[in-house]
Amino acid sequence: MARDLPEGWRRVHLVGIGGVAMSGLARLLVARGAVVSGSDAVESRQLAQLRALGVPVTVGRDPAGFDPGGLAGVDLVVVAPAVPAEDPELAEARRRELRILTRSAALAGLMQGHRGVAVAGSHGKTTAAMMLTAALQACGEDPTFAVGGDPGEAGSQTHAGSSDLMIVEADEDGGAFWQLQPHGAVLTGVADEHLDFYRTVPALRASFATFLHRVEPDGFLVACVDDEAAWSLATEAARHAARATEAARATEATEATGAGLGAGTGGAGRSGGRGPWLTGYGFGPSADLRIVAAEVSTAGTSAEIIAHGVRLGRMSLRVPGRHHLLDAAAALATGLALGAPADGLLAGLASFAGVRRRFEPLGSAAGVRVVDDYANHPDRVTAAISTARALASGGRVVVAFQPHLYSRTALLAERLGEALRSADSVVVMDVYGAAQAPEPGAGGARVALAARGGQAEVGYEPSWSAVPGQLMDRARPGDVVLTLGAGDVTQIGPELLRLLTARAASHRG
Structure with a gap:
């Protein structure tokens, strides 16, 4: 049965609408009958999908290009966690004395x-x-x-x-x-x-x-x-x-x-x-x-x-x-x-077919299987390597690991390194910092240093573009290659498969 919107939720504007969670919230609001609009800093696949639903979305965070009239008639503003407090739309919403909620508070309202x-x-x-x-x-x-x-x-x-x-x-x-x-x-x-x-x-x-x-x-x-x-x-x-x-x-x-x-x-x-x-x-x-x-x-x-x-x-x-x-x-x-x-x-x-980036098989080439996983905490890194070990059936487990956020790397570097030791071969990438500024001593080199001393062959590669080639050089037929982390390491796997396929074709030629 259809559920009514909470009172005062007829027009809803989402600041930071492009994230997976916020774009999903927007779709729920549309399905419940709200008139939804939104904004985000960058273009994305989620924004294109929302526009297809009839949701108007603006892109950019430049205060000089901000139109305060975009909030006219809005009843409720929902803000993503990553949006800074000084965002011009938030400032305008406060000036207009509009109701402002976090995504979780909006979900709680829809749960009523x-x-x-x-x-x-x-x-x-x-x-x-x-x-x-x-x-x-x-x-x-x-x-x-x-x-x-x-x-x-x-x-x-x-x-x-x-x-x-x-x-x-x-x-x-x-x-x-x-x-x-x-x-x-x-x-x-x-x-x-x-x-x-x-x-x-x-x-x-x-x-x-x-x-x-x-x-x-x-x-x-x-x-x-x-x-x-x-x-x-x-x-x-x-x-x-x-x-x-x-x-x-x-x-x-x-x-x-x-x-x-x-x-x-x-x-x-x-x-x-x-x-x-x-x-x-x-x-x-x-x-x-x-x-x-x-x-x-x-x-x-x-x-x-x-x-x-x-x-x-x-x-x-x-x-x-x-x-x-x-x-x-x-x-x-x-x-x-x-x-x-x-x-x-x-x-x-x-x-159930699985969730993207949760031990997601990307394909095989030259006898090497490539799997992508979101694991960025020591416990999940250990679990991913253990699962790959069971699937390798005598082959080796080769890992490309990208630490996530400088703040987390500073806290977890030694434990991340210890978790990586259970692999056979490891390439540690530099930190995916998102919006964080680098912290001294909280880089990928520290994780790589902590990973040494076990059975794994460990290398540190700060150049993202060099990682697929390093993995190709390390991988042998029968191996499972894992790309682990919460950042753009997810794009390494398809490039590795392309390189492995090209190498196999050149050998056949």
Whole structure:
């Protein structure tokens, strides 16, 4: 069924509309009947897609070319996290006293009237959210969804569905997920990410706790038992939900007694720990939904699923990697919590084709397979190399790694280097800094130095254009080449395949 827009959202202008998440929000707003416009600093594929929907978009951030009349008639301005506070459009919006929201706050507004499910965690939330969407669709549901990644074959990263369900990816960066108040939540794991904002690990974990406390007490939480930090936060959140439920019942009983209605029993209370509110998933023996007998091959990944001691069946995935089994188990447990049938959910997961840049096969040439992955944290780098090792079947794992952001590299360089040591051959690129200024001692050379000392042959290559050639020289038939990182390293793989194909053709000639 169609959902009405929140009051005062007839005309919405998005500043920084070109990003994956913001352009997806724009599509949701259009589908809900809003008149949408936007602006961004640079041209992009997303802007072209929005124009095709009839959304007028301006490009450029030059104050001299800014037209303040562009905000005439606008009711609401939504701003992307990367937009600076001194942006001329924001300044004009403040001068006009327009309502200004972050993307997360806008998502929270659109979630009103839905059974919202927010998928959170340092890693895996995009994949888990898309897997959940695919699994529910296979059961006949048509949920609204909004995720931050490119779903590849799955289509758009957003969709305005006809059911009362809404699935969103909950971003912890800058405390963005504090805006949400979902019916249910998923916590895939908690790692030392975004410490440039949080500064300390305790502050990061406290932020996750704040988010979990916003889950409705009559809703549910699904969390990974294999992640110690996530599971500790989840069990504390379950106790918080139990206290909130009991307090609400006590208030209702007092009001009923005062009205002469009698206190009543109010139903059975939730237990202060696990209880029906919290479901744990993972490989560990304490998991409510447990992954056992896992197999990883070039054809995909599969495992037996045991739920509360009962075998549900074998879960088969088209995407490789033990970490994808965890993402799928999160989606399965969430679907069950929403009341969907297990067989339908498993069928939907079996059909899921993957998310772009999440161990995405780019192709093969000269006997070398090339895979691209977004991994930019030590835990995900380790997981990607481990998955490639299983697929190499005796071949080697060759990695091109591009550190992401100077602030993160300064914090994680040694751990990134340690993670890279599990490969056979590594080319470390210079940092993809985005809008950040370089920091002394926080470059790719530091990561490369930390990667030495293990089994891997390690080199540092500051020239982006030289990396494909270096990878071609290192790769042998039977090897798997990984391009890892959150920046433009994703463009290395296609160029490497071109070089390998050309070399093979010259040898045949």
